[in-house]
Amino acid sequence: MKFQIPIGPQHPALKEPISLRMTVEGEVIRDADIRLGYNHRGLEKLAEEKSFLQDIYLTERICGICSHSHATCFVQGVEKLMELAPPKRGMYIRYLVSELERVHSHLLWLGVAGHEAGFDSFFMYTWRDREIVMDLLEMISGNRVHYAINTIGGVRRDLDEGQKAKILEGTATLRARSEYYFHIGASEPSFVARIAGVGRLTKEQAETLCAVGPTARASGITRDVRKEDPYAVYDEMDFEVGTADSCDVLGRVVVRVKELLESYKIIEQIVRKLPEGPIVVKAPRKAKPGEVVSRYEAPRGENIHYIKSNGSEKPERLKVRAPTLANYPATVEMLRNGFIADIPLIFAAIDPCICCAERAVTLVDVRSGEEAIVRLSDLRRRAAERGPNAVLKRNAPWPL
């Protein structure tokens, strides 16, 4: 017998409004359907009515975690349209903030993954460490979330020697902490057993469904815009693309831990090589008619903005594609043939942060269309009945 379980759009445990409809057969998910648009803000339309400068602050508000990603993607596109060459020091500071943002986002995600897997001390460790990088970002930009450091033609704030020393000091602490996470799986087999084999996405599926970022890299695809299409300062940096080939949530954890270590490498190189000079050049108000495709590797994956200008001070069209949208078709495949209990883990693994510690779910009988509220105790009994038959992934190896 097949049931449909709706999760969301309004749900005490959902951080964002999204509706997931799972078709389940017992505890096994047979199909999933994602419905978006509960929080559509009409941002692309709004951007057409604001000037390029105002749009920086608008695009910064697309996301609350990777706010710098969208603003940077937009700004580097507009700079191309205006044929500006921002000074080197400004560029270094801009991409220093990018890497610090990646560190804070990945630490946040590792905590969420630990929490969803029932490993709450990991969550508390990573979020405590995340404060270090949040403080660094606040020191550089004055803000913890919306850094507002970008402007057309450079950045708005400079770095001094004291700040450089503090960044290096913070990075050293974080590196030591991340190396500990690098080995955590070896001493914590229950965490590895919980995430190994969950949410499988084969390389072929990731390729055809156009997955991006750590989700794709965990399936063995070495796609990273920083390496593939090196923008701004990345061709001067020495770093590697972290991949994993286990194609599951374990792989996604591994990729993000590897990326953390690579980000520290980039941060140290940027701070050490920071050139002298101005941080910003004066930008014109208007851009010549033209179009540009700007790509940026956000913490969640490839971010792409298409900007078309018509010669005025406002863009003719701004198309934004955030990485999470690109990962939704892949998420449906990951959920298929998984267990209900794995939904929060799989969904969190693409990093939109959603969990479902639900007390009562509405079950829709596919055949009769009747809805029934099931109590938690009933679910627990059903789980216990299935429990002895479930496949256990004992002794899964930690790949690092």
Added chain:
Amino acid sequence: MSDADIIQGLQKDLGAKALELTNPDRRRIFLKVAPADLVAAVTLLRDRYDCAHLATISGVDKGETFEILYHFASRAANINVRTEVPKAAPRVATICPVIPGAILYERELQDMFGLVVDGIPDARPLVTPDDWPAGNFPLRKDWKYERPEEKIPGGKP
């Protein structure tokens, strides 16, 4: 493969089908095809130019026509395929059989521009609400948002 190689190859493979082929910036290639040749061009890009990754689809309202851009990314370059359909008959063929990951972008295109994607496997609205009035396509240039009058339930009439 350098940009020049890709352009030369595309010119040879597509022949007269390539209406316009430009390279405005390093690693950025813009190719224009007629709507009828779109699926063939996309298939060629996927099979011969390593463009299995579709980054997104952008629609642009150009007054009399809609321009649709398919942004592909390969390891060598960013190839953008554009096609133009008249506003009077806004129909374009689906590329989902070739690139299954295009489904969400095509659904968004239908919602936002009122384009009809022929043969789309799933035509339900993606981002507009279920009770969205028919014939309202927000990203068309002639569409203006009018804020509905606020009514406080139980307030003064």
